[in-house]
Each structure stands twice: as structure tokens, then as C-alpha cells.
Amino acid sequence: MVVQMKASGAGGRRRQRWHRKRLKEEEEVVAETQRMIHIAVERNRRKQMNDYLAVLRSLMPPCYVQRPCLKVDQASIVGGAISFVKDLERSVEFLEAQKRIKHKSDATAGENMAAASDVEVSLQDRHANVKIFSRRRPRQLLSLVLAFHTLRLTPIHLNVTTIDAMVLYGFNLKVEDDCHFTSVDAIATAVHQIIARIREELS
Numbered sequence: 001m002v003v004q005m006k007a008s009g010a011g012g013r014r015r016q017r018w019h020r021k022r023l024k025e026e027e028e029v030v031a032e033t034q035r036m037i038h039i040a041v042e043r044n045r046r047k048q049m050n051d052y053l054a055v056l057r058s059l060m061p062p063c064y065v066q067r068p069c070l071k072v073d074q075a076s077i078v079g080g081a082i083s084f085v086k087d088l089e090r091s092v093e094f095l096e097a098q099k100r101i102k103h104k105s106d107a108t109a110g111e112n113m114a115a116a117s118d119v120e121v122s123l124q125d126r127h128a129n130v131k132i133f134s135r136r137r138p139r140q141l142l143s144l145v146l147a148f149h150t151l152r153l154t155p156i157h158l159n160v161t162t163i164d165a166m167v168l169y170g171f172n173l174k175v176e177d178d179c180h181f182t183s184v185d186a187i188a189t190a191v192h193q194i195i196a197r198i199r200e201e202l203s
Contacts, residue, residue: 053077060084090161094168097133117195121188123175128153128187130171134195136162137202144169147194152179153187 057065057077064080100118117134132144141160148155148171159170181187 049074056081090159090168090170093131093170094133094161094163094166097131097168100133117192117199119188119191119195121184121191123184123187126175127156128171128173128175128184130169130173130187130191132169132171132191132195134167136165136167137198140167140198140202141169143198143201144171144194147198148173151181151190151194152176153181153190 053074057080060080061084064084065076097118097120117132119133120131122129134140145155152175153173154176155171156174157172159168161168161170175182175187181190
């Protein structure tokens with residue numbers, strides 16, 4: 001009777017060891033399967049990213065790619081795309097301003113595109129965004145910057161887009177604490193007055 005109990009106990013331990021071994025093998029199989037799935041997903045993600053980057057690069061003019069070599073890194077492609085989109089935005093703004101100027105010129109008797117100017121102003125947190133579309137004139141930009149400083153509107157950032165004889169200025173101005181122009185209408189009126197004065201001085 002005692003011998004049978006010992007035999008039964010030894011068999012039970014062998015079954016437990018076999019069971020634990022099988023569980024371990026199953027866990028290893030599951031872990032390996034998950035690892036392979038992760039590798040496949042990551043490989044597919046990289047392929048998809050490379051495909052997107054290739055399409056993005058094909059949509060840009062070559063001059064926007066910072067490194068003109070056979071293999072361009074991802075940062076160069078994304079950076080070039082950002083610059084390209086910003087230039088497109090400026091071009092759209094320019095064309096929209098040109099359209100408004102033409103409409104204004106056609107609607108106003110005696111006014112032509114050479115004399116007309118279009119101004120847009122937006123204001124947020126004591127920062128004014130001013131867009132000026134007008135005919136190009138010598139020293140016009142310098143005169144604008146000096147006039148803004150006089151009005152305590154400090155230029156922080158500037159974009160300039162030109163097409164033929166026309167120019168679109170995009171100013172980001174800081175409205176200083178002692179500036180008397182604190183509303184959109186006040187700043188727009190001041191800018192129109194500046195442009196009129198510059199036109200008289202440079203004509």
C-alpha cells in the first residue's frame with residue numbers, strides 16, 4: 001500500500017512537471033507570435049511612411065528638398081514640405097489681395113491699381129497681423145517699418161511676396177504698452193494713412 005502511494009506521488013510530480021513545461025512552451029509560442037506580429041506591423045508602418053514621404057517629395061519642386069542627393073532623410077522632406085505649404089499660403093493670400101484690389105479699382109472711379117492699396121488687420125493678445133497689398137515702390141518697406149516704430153507697433157516678423165509690380169507685406173506687430181492704436185479699426189486707419197503718406201513722398 002505504501003509503495004503504491006509513493007508510485008502515485010512520483011507520477012503526479014511527473015505530470016505536474018510535464019504540465020508546467022507545456023504551459024511554458026505555449027507561453028513561448030504566444031510570445032514569439034506576438035513578437036512576429038509586432039515586427040510585421042512595424043515593417044508595414046515603415047513602408048507606409050516611406051510611401052507617404054515619397055508622394056510628399058514628388059509633390060514638391062526639387063528646390064524645397066534641403067539635401068539634393070539620392071537618399072533624403074525624412075526631416076528634410078517634412079521641412080521642405082512645410083516651407084512649400086507656407087509659400088503656397090502666401091501665394092494664395094497674394095492672389096486674394098490682388099483680386100480685392102482689382103475689384104476695388106474697377107468699382108472706384110478714377111482709381112487704378114497703381115494707386116490702390118488693400119489692408120487687412122487682425123488683433124490678438126497685443127499682437128497685430130497686418131497684410132498690405134500695394135504697388136511696389138523704392139524704399140517703401142523701410143518707410144513702413146520706420147512708421148510702425150513711430151506708432152509703437154514693433155515689427156516682430158515679416159513676409160514679403162512680390163509678383164510683377166505688386167507686393168504683399170505680411171507684418172506681425174507687437175502693440176507696445178504705450179501704443180495709442182489698440183483696436184483693429186484704429187490700426188487699419190493708421191496703416192492706410194502711412195501708405196498714403198509714403199505714396200506722396202515716393203511718387
